[in-house]
Amino acid sequence: MRNAGVVSFLFAMSVAGVPGRAQDAVPPPAQPTIRVTTNEVALDIVVRDKKGREVKNVKPTDLAVYDDGVKQQFLSFRIVSGRDLERRKDKNATAPDANPATSLPLRELNTICIVFHNIDPINRPHAVAIVKEFIGSNLPPDSYIGIFNLNEKLDVVHEFTKDRQALLAAALDSGALNFQKASVALLTASPSLTTLNVQASQAAPGAGATMDTTGGELNMNVLMGADVSNGAGASRLRGDQVREQADFGNITGMEETDRISAMIKQVGTLPGRKTILLVSSGLVTTGDPDIFQKLLTNANAHGITFYALDSTEMSAMYDTAQGSKNAMGQLAKVSAQQGKSATATAGQMRENVHEGDDTINTVRTSDSQSHLRELAEGTGGFLIANTNDFRKPFQQLVGDLETHYEAVYNPGSLKFDGRFRRIEVKANRTDWQVESRLGYFAMPDLKGSGPLTASEFTALAVLNATKKPHSFDFHLAAYHFHAPGAANATAEIALELPSSKLGASADPAHKMHRFDISMLTLVRDSNGEVVDKYSLEKPYFIPDANLAAARADQLTYTHSLNLSPGKYTVEAAVVDHEGPQATSEITSFEIPEPPKGVAISSLAMVQNLDPAKADAADPFVIRDKRVVPMVDAAVSPSAKRWIYFVVYQDKASQVKPQIHIQFKNGGQVVADQMSPLPAADRNGAIAMLLAAPTRPGACELQITAVQGSQSASEHISYVGKTQ
Numbered sequence: 001m002r003n004a005g006v007v008s009f010l011f012a013m014s015v016a017g018v019p020g021r022a023q024d025a026v027p028p029p030a031q032p033t034i035r036v037t038t039n040e041v042a043l044d045i046v047v048r049d050k051k052g053r054e055v056k057n058v059k060p061t062d063l064a065v066y067d068d069g070v071k072q073q074f075l076s077f078r079i080v081s082g083r084d085l086e087r088r089k090d091k092n093a094t095a096p097d098a099n100p101a102t103s104l105p106l107r108e109l110n111t112i113c114i115v116f117h118n119i120d121p122i123n124r125p126h127a128v129a130i131v132k133e134f135i136g137s138n139l140p141p142d143s144y145i146g147i148f149n150l151n152e153k154l155d156v157v158h159e160f161t162k163d164r165q166a167l168l169a170a171a172l173d174s175g176a177l178n179f180q181k182a183s184v185a186l187l188t189a190s191p192s193l194t195t196l197n198v199q200a201s202q203a204a205p206g207a208g209a210t211m212d213t214t215g216g217e218l219n220m221n222v223l224m225g226a227d228v229s230n231g232a233g234a235s236r237l238r239g240d241q242v243r244e245q246a247d248f249g250n251i252t253g254m255e256e257t258d259r260i261s262a263m264i265k266q267v268g269t270l271p272g273r274k275t276i277l278l279v280s281s282g283l284v285t286t287g288d289p290d291i292f293q294k295l296l297t298n299a300n301a302h303g304i305t306f307y308a309l310d311s312t313e314m315s316a317m318y319d320t321a322q323g324s325k326n327a328m329g330q331l332a333k334v335s336a337q338q339g340k341s342a343t344a345t346a347g348q349m350r351e352n353v354h355e356g357d358d359t360i361n362t363v364r365t366s367d368s369q370s371h372l373r374e375l376a377e378g379t380g381g382f383l384i385a386n387t388n389d390f391r392k393p394f395q396q397l398v399g400d401l402e403t404h405y406e407a408v409y410n411p412g413s414l415k416f417d418g419r420f421r422r423i424e425v426k427a428n429r430t431d432w433q434v435e436s437r438l439g440y441f442a443m444p445d446l447k448g449s450g451p452l453t454a455s456e457f458t459a460l461a462v463l464n465a466t467k468k469p470h471s472f473d474f475h476l477a478a479y480h481f482h483a484p485g486a487a488n489a490t491a492e493i494a495l496e497l498p499s500s501k502l503g504a505s506a507d508p509a510h511k512m513h514r515f516d517i518s519m520l521t522l523v524r525d526s527n528g529e530v531v532d533k534y535s536l537e538k539p540y541f542i543p544d545a546n547l548a549a550a551r552a553d554q555l556t557y558t559h560s561l562n563l564s565p566g567k568y569t570v571e572a573a574v575v576d577h578e579g580p581q582a583t584s585e586i587t588s589f590e591i592p593e594p595p596k597g598v599a600i601s602s603l604a605m606v607q608n609l610d611p612a613k614a615d616a617a618d619p620f621v622i623r624d625k626r627v628v629p630m631v632d633a634a635v636s637p638s639a640k641r642w643i644y645f646v647v648y649q650d651k652a653s654q655v656k657p658q659i660h661i662q663f664k665n666g667g668q669v670v671a672d673q674m675s676p677l678p679a680a681d682r683n684g685a686i687a688m689l690l691a692a693p694t695r696p697g698a699c700e701l702q703i704t705a706v707q708g709s710q711s712a713s714e715h716i717s718y719v720g721k722t723q
Contacts, residue, residue: 498554
């Protein structure tokens with residue numbers, strides 16, 4: 001034995017004395033989450049004309065579908081109206097629905113933004129009641145609904161969700177979320193990024209009894225029951241305020257137009273079939289038809305349909321045209337007194353001078369409901385107004401949302417590599433606009449696991465990015481355990497995250513910090529096909545007293561799987577929600593051919609040993625402990641580390657196995673020895689813990705299992721630190 005005194009090797013079947021985890025948080029268990037994709041794609045399609053109206057006479061020859069740039073042929077093409085889809089499913093009337101196990105359904109994604117606009121506190125309870133009635137209507141199941149206020153900044157009332165009960169139970173007041181956080185569920189349903197910024201104004205007053213005043217220069221009507229002063233000073237003040245409103249009326253119209261335009265631009269980045277239910281008491285515009293037409297063109301270009309709802313409660317005392325009557329009546333009065341300039345008061349003379357401006361302003365602002373109608377009908381929707389019964393219009397709206405075409409085709413490639421396949425549907429008419437899913441992730445059937453979760457969509461988007469994000473380094477490794485005679489090996493994928501790089505939010509009330517990460521690993525074979533995946537998403541709550549220790553430690557996750565011999569790659573994405581940041585890594589490994597004699601597993605440095613129940617199927621479990629590997633292996637004199645491995649003896653041989661240990665430092669052999677092994681278990685496995693030798697610099701440990709004339713070797717490299 002060369003330099004035997006330099007390094008000592010210690011074998012132990014006991015795990016006593018091995019350090020535990022530095023923080024109290026325990027990683028959550030894995031959860032199966034991926035959906036099968038197969039050899040057919042069932043795609044929902046909506047076709048609109050240049051005015052935003054749905055086209056109902058589309059033929060298969062009018063469209064062409066491209067899957068990853070390759071044109072495909074339609075296997076079937078049909079229109080689905082109202083509740084036809086549910087009825088046909090119940091009757092098993094169509095092949096795509098009758099055999100869902102053989103197709104990937106890409107159903108239309110309904111994105112519904114409910115926006116409160118121009119609602120004053122008095123009318124808001126009625127508007128909220130209407131919105132809750134709409135939410136409770138029979139909306140399509142894949143509808144994501146978000147509720148917002150149109151104010152000077154984005155005010156999220158409720159984030160996008162498909163949970164109708166959560167929406168109905170919510171207090172529909174402004175929340176603290178921004179739009180991006182409110183859109184997580186929707187955005188991950190179809191990869192996308194988006195931001196929204198919306199604003200609001202005051203509601204227009206109603207009308208009641210009339211009262212003559214002096215000095216008021218436009219509207220001579222006041223609200224019934226209002227306490228209104230008739231003094232000359234008050235009248236002059238009202239006149240000044242009316243004139244100020246007239247002078248700035250165009251600015252108000254431009255502000256309203258800009259707010260709607262900004263909303264169109266930002267909602268247009270959302271995925272799916274985009275619908276805005278604008279709950280309002282009226283919309284003021286500039287009166288310029290060209291500007292308004294640009295607004296409609298922009299909405300149609302972004303695939304947005306407006307449904308406007310005048311939320312003003314109807315009563316016998318209310319007339320929606322009263323504002324127009326007031327303004328036009330006053331203009332008629334001004335016109336009539338034009339010939340009486342000799343006897344006109346100073347106020348009347350000032351009013352005569354502004355008659356032309358008042359005429360334009362009155363036409364523009366007197367019927368704010370008409371602008372809601374123009375916005376809705378110009379984008380393929382309609383106006384709901386002058387009623388307290390919303391059941392029928394809501395049924396019609398739901399019918400519009402459900403009407404679409406369903407096309408089925410075979411994808412051009414059956415390679416399930418987890419990559420994003422882009423879908424493009426083109427119309428042979430330039431005045432048609434086609435809406436459909438942007439694509440899908442090509443995932444295989446992984447033993448019937450569930451549909452993709454929101455966190456998995458996000459992670460897959462990270463892995464499919466042209467330039468993958470890399471906010472920080474983390475470590476990824478694979479270990480194999482292959483007993484003689486076994487066709488497949490057990491592989492352990494390990495992912496190690498540096499806690500110091502993760503974002504954390506403080507909770508002073510509970511004296512804790514919150515970490516929140518999600519991750520996804522995909523294992524691909526030599527052909528690029530996905531053969532396994534592992535994902536998790538769960539927050540950690542670390543007591544402030546343990547935060548420093550948690551920051552100094554690593555978060556390590558392991559996942560077991562069975563693999564046949566061959567070459568593999570592992571690609572992992574980590575999303576840090578508190579950061580917020582995302583990062584990715586990739587590594588490769590090989591599963592050797594089944595050993596015919598003595599065999600040895602990969603070597604793993606031990607980070608710590610966690611309590612565990614005995615599990616013969618888990619090679620990282622030794623007695624009542626489970627090995628947590630240190631992927632970024634390092635050893636210092638102050639912290640003893642262990643090397644874990646398993647030797648598999650050849651049961652056909654009568655010779656007792658032993659191991660040959662060789663330690664290198666800086667490429668030079670500094671220790672070399674042979675050592676016997678303890679008895680194997682009933683399966684012929686000998687689990688070992690070996691004290692890791694160390695010297696400053698690059699270290700390498702090679703262990704060779706020897707049994708008679710047969711041998712098998714593995715090695716591990718690590719860094720030796722000075723302290």
